[in-house]
Amino acid sequence: MSVLHCADLSVATLQTLLSAKLAQAPAFFLQAPIVLNLNDINQIPDFVSLKSLFTELKLVLVGVTAANPEQKAAAHAAGLAVLQAPKANVKAREPAPAMPPATSAATSSAGVAAVAATMDSKVVEQTVRSGQQIYAKGTDLIVKGAVGAGAEVIADGNIHIYGSLRGKAIAGANGDTSKRIYCYNLQAELVSIAGNYWLSDSLQGKFWGKSACIKMQDDSLVISELV
Amino acid sequence: MAKIIVVTSGKGGVGKTTSSAAIGTGLALAGHKTVIVDFDIGLRNLDLIMGCERRVVYDFVNVINGEANLKQTLIKDKRTDNLFILPASQTRDKDALTRDGVEKVLNELAKDFDFIICDSPAGIESGAMMALYFADEAVVVTNPEVSSVRDSDRILGMLSSKSRRAEQGLEGIKEHLLLTRYNPERVEKGEMLSVEDVKEILAIELVGVIPESQAVLNASNSGQPVILDKESDAGQAYLDTIKRLLGEQVPFRFLNVEKKGFMKRIFGG
Ligand SMILES: Nc1ncnc2c1ncn2[C@@H]1O[C@H](COP(=O)(O)OP(=O)(O)OP(=O)(O)O)[C@@H](O)[C@H]1O
């Protein structure tokens, strides 16, 4: 997960800055999930315009971090998740990047998809604890334990949680709306697929405390029970 | 080989020092040579609960700085054989404990002792991290309420990522859940989480449940670890905890509201 630190979040400045970065390594950043760090800014950025700028540049703005209360409210209104600063404080093995098949041309967006398909899922053997964040880049995430309140699990692919989901789960982080979240017991603070998210209030009801699958259908999230 | 056990919680005031004193004393009573190390720099509660505050001459930081050796600094407990206390410093300098310094002292203690109990300060800052870094086992002290459980979850995350064992890729720290200040009446009324709730959320093995008890307050007022009050509920619950820590299977007690006895009912007790 990339975090963007920038003292000036005007659309014009970011456009120049990001375009320059993308020119250096276009394939690397294609549909990359990005979190904006608001630590150095006091005003409220125009999140809606920023979102469209990111989409235009084929990047995915997932959420913001280090936001003050007003910035948080504005981010929520613009459909962005408020996250803690990404940091790798869990010792989970990075999946070894599998070799792309020799026949696939590893260029353009088709190349990226081919690589994703051959990546091993990222497996977390233990419970993800409060304050921890796990990111499965370009692949699915499988958590054998629970995801605690205040913990965050993020994957470009699907997320499978075999314990309770009490924290935040963000699937399809690089914008893939076909990804899903499966959990054994739904008590989440937030679920998000490709940037569309629901907070815990919207999850209360029939599926709360049950095993559930969350997916995108006709531009909105839907929950169904696992059988 | 010495076992290093950290008593930790994240949240403050949940019973870490009370439990460190009880566990250290209990292990010594069971015949194991034990030292309790106070990592709570600047506060020094352990020596009050152990009733040895007037015998403190040198402290942990003095040993790290080479101003005193361990032999001069360790306080031998007057009541319990095999038991020693390494008091905390009252310095205001929170960075007085260095990782190299702590390691040197723990290594030296490990030569002489079977168990080293580290009484952690609250929080997840450097002091708490220092107390847990070298641990082989952890007793995670938790009260049956949401904020304490959340902080325990956080500390469990630290144990599995920020400890020496985690950083060196060794076998993980053995984690034990110690539920303290448990009040079955309030659990029944739904004002507190139940043992089952907490176990389900934290998903680690339960080593003990200590009831909320007047005996703990009496004990700390008289400077005597509650585990020595063998008649009391909390004392017995800590004795059970020691047996479980040492690998014995012991049924849990004090989990349910006590039914009023016949005599009490007659006299309206
Ligand atoms: N089982 C119990 N029943 C009643 N009171 C208790 C119990 N356990 C602890 N206490 C009381 O709770 C208070 C805090 O206990 P203690 O000092 O052991 O906590 P701590 O976690 O070490 O605190 P700190 O985070 O400040 O170091 C004390 O007043 C103690 O007497």
Ligand SMILES: [Mg+2]
């Ligand atoms: Mg204490």
